[in-house]
Amino acid sequence: MIFVMDDKFLKPYNPTESEARVAKLWDESGFFNPDKLPERNQKGEPFSIVLPPPNVTGTLHSGHALAFTIEDIMVRHARMKGMKTLWIPGTDHAAIATQSKVEKEIQKKEGKSRHDLGRDELLKRVRAFAQESHDTIVNQVKKMGCSIDWSREAFTLDEKRNLAVRTAFKKMYDDGLIYRDFRVVNWDPKGQTTISDDEIVYETRKAKLYTFKYAKDIPISISTTRPETKLGDTAIAVHPDDPRYKSFIGKEYDAVFTGEPIHLKVIADTSVDKEFGTGALGVTPAHSQIDWEMGQKHGLPLKQVINEYAKMTVGDDSIKGKKTIEAREAVVEWLKFEGLLEKEEEIEQNISTAERTGGIVEPLPKLQWFIGVNKPFKRDGKEVTLKILMKEAVERGIGGSQPIQIIPDRFAKVYEHWIENLRDWCISRQIWYGHRIPVWYKDSQIYCGIEAPAGEGWVQDEDTLDTWFSSGLWTFSTLGWPDEKEFTANKAYHPTTILETGYDILFFWVARMILMTTYLLGEIPFKTVYLHGLVRDGKGRKMSKSLGNIIDPLEMTGKYGTDAVRMALIVAVGPGNDSKFDEQKIKAYKLFANKLWNIARFILSSTDGVTFDSSFKDFTAADKVHLECLQTLVKESSTEMNEFKYYLVAEKLYHYAWHELADKILEESKPIIGVFGAPEPTDKVAKLSRQQFLLTALHSLLKLLHPFMPFVTEEIWSSMPGRESLLLVEEWPVA
């Protein structure tokens, strides 16, 4: 027997070599671009998905690698099924995250603040950093084998997306959904900007609850964990039915509190909890969200005593100019000295910190831009709100669509709950890196437009938009919206087929996309949402720079091959479940890639000279059993792929290849075919039957495995006799 086989099979599978070669094949084919796909796909149903744009804040981590893997499995599977498949890449400018990272670096290296540099210079630096990150990210995406259409790459802060942002803003402004208002917002003193409710991370800490009187002649005691804010109190609130305080309601008191004159009115409000503390509450309208609302309701004066740097602006020498935490101690000292402090107890408290900077959030009254989620407007003759649209998208569907399917479905409940608690979204940020708010001022005039107004003297709003405003438009801004011609040409791709992302950005991103798309387009942004879990370290901890436990997926692909990393990330990890990164697991799948390699070597060398005949019928009884088993595998895999159960399919294929095909069938085949030491068999019918079966099995297996292990399967495919095209665009097998 003569083996006419590539020499490459005589050596173990070498991922590094093969991956480079295969990547080049794919690249040259152009098949990542839907317009260049073969005829079969051109006629197919469109399949579209966006890459969740990674932040240009640095390099990627294993969470990204997991996302890329799942998404690429979806895309490759759809392409093989004959769909006109589009996967759009892009990156996110990530406003606060990126700017604060660059600022930190500049501060560290040059000791300069952003104000030392100025707006233009800082932006120049940030852009340079973003560009560098971008290039790294693109390389990493490519390395993972993502079959993504680079010709359509987008950036949340590029020209086209900026136009989309301005257009969206203007429309919402005209509809009264975007408005400017003065109220207490979440201020991050560290990042020197406002943040939205969702950008707050709560940390449970021990705190002291102080109970005291403002002055000896004020009869009501109050409790607080923040005595320093009491300099800004303008009322004492009690419950209207509280017999202890009923007689005081309506009375007013004056006092000098740590050198600061204060005027307090006793008000009655049902929101006061009679059981907590003394049952009386000092109202600080300028430094508490709830107190602000109470202040509005009761017409209380606003008195700001803390500034943007979390420093006191009033009080005596021991207070004024001090940080709030220092001032707190000083106030307590004063209370003790004056004999006003009645009780000091330790309690657990949730404190608000800013997600990106870690700064302790200081509620401050400020003039900011908001999106009103409860503001009614007309849609198809019906009165709705953004909240209603967001809810309907998942419950009933929009404009006659099916409801958005969330996988796993338990997250639909989480989403719903979030919407119920949703308040107006503060979208203005006092940072420089981002989309500038398209509003101009001149004297007392205000102008909102896609372009700057004509005429002299108009000054644009200094603020930029929350980064999620632009990512909310992503499914359609990447398809050309608002350019009518471009968007129309791409309309078949919207709503996108599926959105794949981590459950940790369900609110940030998924919900905001639903908001923007249902409002601006009157349709859902995607039909299905697939949420993956967090990839944790070996000990189950979240990976982070500060813990130093980040595992670089690229280091692993270099060591074990991309296919092995992909398999390790996907096998047995169901949607919505966190997983632990496990190097052992990657190693195991590297062995599997090699096993596949040798299965191919066995089959190709023992079918030398035989032409694969897909319509071959004369199988022996034994081969018919094998064939049936194979068909069951194809059938089950196909069903489970369509149900997004990739974690099951991958394992099933592994098991079949290794323990059924290799361990049983190949061993059994040696005497039947007469290879590897076995004498030439007399039963030629059985031999041909087995050879045809083995070729059939290899064909099917390579196809089934391709979405999971694209490199090794494509590399083997390239040695298959009689192949017509790249495995990338081969037809998904049917049972």
Place this chain on the structure above:
RNA sequence: GCGCGGUUAGCUCAGUUGGUAGAGCAUCCCCUUGACGUGGGGAGGGUCACAGGUUCGAAUCCUGUAUCGCGCACCA
């Protein structure tokens, strides 16, 4: 406080129409010059967190408890 998820072999985890427990890795024994030692065969190892209930039968359904984790709310 409300809600969600986990608790299965030493480790990491699968197990959806309920039918006498599975995988990978690890451990131990054995085999082998002929696809692959990145191999093959085999073994040990689990009262499926606990307690009730439904059922002929429960890891799987119901109720409750414990424990770990997460989300939201509260946060005077």
